[in-house]
Amino acid sequence: MIDLLYTEVEDELRAGVRAMLSDRSPARRVLARVEGDEPYDPTVWRALGAEMGLAGLAVPESRGGAGASWREVAVVCEELGRAVTPAPYLGSAVIATGVLLALDDPLLAELAGGARTAALAVPFGTAPGSAARLAAAEDGVVSGEVRGVADAATANVLLVPATDGLYAVEAVHAARRPVVSLDLTRPLCDVTLDAAPGRRLAAGERATAAIEAGLRAGAAMLASEQLGVAEWCLGSTVDYLKVRHQFGRPVGSFQAIKHRLADVWVGVTQARAVARYAAGCLAAGDPDAPIATALAQAHCGPVAVTAAEECVQLHGGIGFTWEHPAHLYLKRAKADAIALGTADRHRARLASLVDLPVGAAPH
């Protein structure tokens, strides 16, 4: 059985990431930056990548990484979710890295070191197994438009699924238009390629498998991010309701409120087990990884959304203001629930993986 607990090393990693984020990317700073021109804070990315070496956690040392595994990446994702950190970690250190791990290209080492970032040029809502080839390629030149790509605005390189394979396109050759996005802490952009010069990384089945691996890693790690989002929402709501008084009592002493928070806690407790299982399966190369990933996305997305919605509601008026960070979590939770496939898409995937087909058999 997969180990569903956290190791001591993982606990230390978590403490280090949390300390760095509370120092360099506290909620008030995140909130102050979201309407600025820069989508991401370069000092935070430098800390995560170049200083702490977290961009290459899933990459073997022989290929320029830290030689840890997806389990440790998942812990980082939890903390980035808990702090709604604006950083291209999911896009570059998870999805693009997941793609490149399946291939043999020196770009992997560049991403692992954190010196450069990459993004897979697919719409952020793309579920594993459904990546469309949006660009046409001819003589190493790629053309097409991809709407709503995450982590592409700051990426140095785009990994572009094209008709005859997977291409690496330097971002300077792409037109990137920022999208006014629901999630202020992970803004999307539309990408247009007009005869952009590309380097073909793989073709045919190999390209398809690499794209699939990247999206699956993304979906599995996103579950841990969702867990972190949900934990912050629950914790901050509980803290607030212990001190907020109405009718001469702490609001958190009313049973109607307690029961809602207990239900959120149950969901979060389950999400931790489910997300750990997905991370463990991915790290071990376990054949159950596709089921574990679909399960994690079917469960954790809705848990994070519920936790964020309860956070807003139970904070009352203050939860509806711009100055309180609850809305950043609501927006992240809802965007994450759609990212890499909705819970419904993952349930449909599960149905086929576990042999519970939707339709009546043909007579």
Add this chain to the structure above:
Amino acid sequence: MTDADGLRARVAEFLAIHDHTAMDRLEFLRARFDAGLAWVHYPVGLGGLGAPRALQRVVDDAFVAAGAPDNDPRRIAIGLGMAAPTILRHGTDAQRRRFLRPLWTGEQVWCQLFSEPGAGSDLAAVATRAGRDGDGWIVTGQKVWTSQAHAAQRAILLARTDPDVPKHAGLTYFLLDMTAPGVEVRPLRQLTGDAEFNEVFLTDVRIPDENRLGAVGEGWRVAQTTLMNERVAIGGGALPREGGMIGVLARTWRERPELRTPGLHDALIRLWVAAEANRLTGERLRQSLVAGHPGPEGSAAKLAYARVNQQISALELELLGGEGLRHDDWSMRRESSVDFYGRTPTYRYLRAKGNSIEGGTSEILRNIIAERVLGLPTEPRVDKDVPWKDLPK
């Protein structure tokens, strides 16, 4: 040595000396207890070796592999799961030595006399009175929802010894002889038609003071040990994927394509996800226990297990349509343990209703999670500082 290899060697050594095919079953179980191979995490001299709890499975597997008889743990689940840990934690040396061995071997079946008609969720309101009588106690009252009372020789009992103090302070915990004069057991029929449970009427039952567990007035604190162990037990054991009620529903779905509709399919997959999330949560709880860090996940597991069982069994009836309306038997069966799978789906639907009531209602569990895990303040209490005798009843 009390590592896994050492324990296997001990079992092999024990089996070399004790031939279960040639021995009386009870004598064999007593010898196993005396060898410290009953529950290895218990202390030496009380059936254990002071070994990590996780290693019990190694010992059990070795005895099963040898074809040795076991102590029929389902029959004595209340003794093993609730009475034993409470006696171990709060008992005197004499009580531990006297009660734990026949409890483990199954010579004495135990039941739990806690709930009363007027004390369900508010367990501290128990009204069964225990009054001093020389070197013992005289007990009178009515208990309810008692599994196994009709088969039990012993009971753990919560009774009121002081009505003049607030309710939590006036309780004392006793170990009762169910064969004593004045103990009357009547079946309690439940909505399934069965009578898994009993009502127990206690009329001037005498209990010697040596059978008091913990100090006078400490009954509530002692009972907490029992209740925490009950919830751990109810949360369920290790299951494979689709090992619970979801497996029955999934099998019907696969075998009966003509019953499928898109709406039922959506509900089915949502429940499959919920059941699998429960299973992994239970697995994570077990791993925490093995690692020596028991977490509060047990409350989550019990709450979620009850909800999912009810939803799955309800969906199964809808999937089956008219066929689902056929019930097997309304006669009053005296089942001693619940078997969800040997009966019609109607039985599963009805019996699962008890899952969110027995062993702490889901509402009380949410209070516990909110107050003890999340640290939220308690509701203002009107009964806290009032002597029990002055409370409205």
